Amino acid sequence: MSVPALPGPFWLVGCGNMAGAMLERWLATGIERARITVIRPSGAPVADGVRVVTDYPEDEVPALVMLGTKPRKIDAVAPLLAPILDEETILISILAGIELSSLRARFPTPRTIVKAMPNTPAKLGKGVTNLFTDSEDGHAIALVEGLMAALGTVERFDDEALFQIAGILSGAGPAFLFRFIDALAAGGETLGLSKDQAGRLAKAMVEGAAALAASEAESPATLADRVASPGGTTRAGLNVLDEDGALEALIRRTLEAGRRRSLEMAEEARGTSS
CATH class of the missing domain: 3.40.50.720 (NAD(P)-binding Rossmann-like Domain)
Incomplete structure (x- = not known):
């Protein structure tokens, strides 16, 4: 464009x-x-x-x-x-x-x-x-x-x-996603992949998954369920993320921390402009 x-x-x-x-x-x-x-x-x-x-x-x-x-x-x-x-x-x-x-x-x-x-x-x-x-x-x-x-x-x-x-x-979201990519790669490295290989796989996976999420009519939640077969490896991993709403709670705290800091910055700017 x-x-x-x-x-x-x-x-x-x-x-x-x-x-x-x-x-x-x-x-x-x-x-x-x-x-x-x-x-x-x-x-x-x-x-x-x-x-x-x-x-x-x-x-x-x-x-x-x-x-x-x-x-x-x-x-x-x-x-x-x-x-x-x-x-x-x-x-x-x-x-x-x-x-x-x-x-x-x-x-x-x-x-x-x-x-x-x-x-x-x-x-x-x-x-x-x-x-x-x-x-x-x-x-x-x-x-x-x-x-x-x-x-x-x-x-x-x-x-x-x-x-x-x-x-x-x-x-701020890209920074949070970059942290997630790093965490995925670090996890793969811990399980035995080389650092370079784990990094390549994590980045390529996120690129493809994001493109799919953007192109499909279904919600990301539905897409996740479509990947996860009952009793399979993906479902086992999702169970960890979903337990007690762990991932959603973490993201809420992350966004709330950013929002609080934004409000503090706004207050500081109002004070100096008065």
């Missing part, structure tokens, strides 16, 4: 792992490199044809800005960036835990501010990006949705609390 045409300069403020993955995909799908500027203290290059600077350009006003720094750096970024933006600038934030009200307190001029929570599979065009905004500018929202659609699936939310929960599930 190609990206929509940019209406003007597009600034990426920070270009770490997540913003870098997004940029890599956008470049692969034909975004206009000459309109992109990456602002990062290191000045380290990102790709051919993409301008990288250590301070905000003085020769233009951006049409779009994406905040991709660490959330705790927002109060270092805002005083310098906010005066540059005008009413038509579309501000996109991928900063976890920073509420829309906190963004508007720091960036009062832009009419459209969009919160986006992507995940790292965006690099392959297989990502999930959740969106939340209070803007009523249909053209601006369509532009942001078009950019994010080039990264994979886009899910729009009208409720910021639900957006936050979805961000823990799909935004």
Whole structure:
């Protein structure tokens, strides 16, 4: 899928792992490199044809800005960036835990501010990006949705609390899955497989199983039962995961821990913006 045409300069403020993955995909799908500027203290290059600077350009006003720094750096970024933006600038934030009200307190001029929570599979065009905004500018929202659609699936939310929960599930979810893949491989190694072989098998299995789950109409629970014959090896393993709801309880605690931290970050941001 190609990206929509940019209406003007597009600034990426920070270009770490997540913003870098997004940029890599956008470049692969034909975004206009000459309109992109990456602002990062290191000045380290990102790709051919993409301008990288250590301070905000003085020769233009951006049409779009994406905040991709660490959330705790927002109060270092805002005083310098906010005066540059005008009413038509579309501000996109991928900063976890920073509420829309906190963004508007720091960036009062832009009419459209969009919160986006992507995940790292965006690099392959297989990502999930959740969106939340209070803007009523249909053209601006369509532009942001078009950019994010080039990264994979886009899910729009009208409720910021639900957006936050979805961000823990799909935004942080890849890290949880990577841990599970490692655990599967480590288990196979413990039972006698070589480390490399166990790792290859675990990754290939997860890739295939995820593709099957995405393509089938049946629920993942039904697919699991279809694999497990009564009295067989798969059922014996599932019995361990299912005992007293062990796996579901673990995942609930995992997601809840992320949600609590997100709420703490939001509270911290509200405190510093008041």
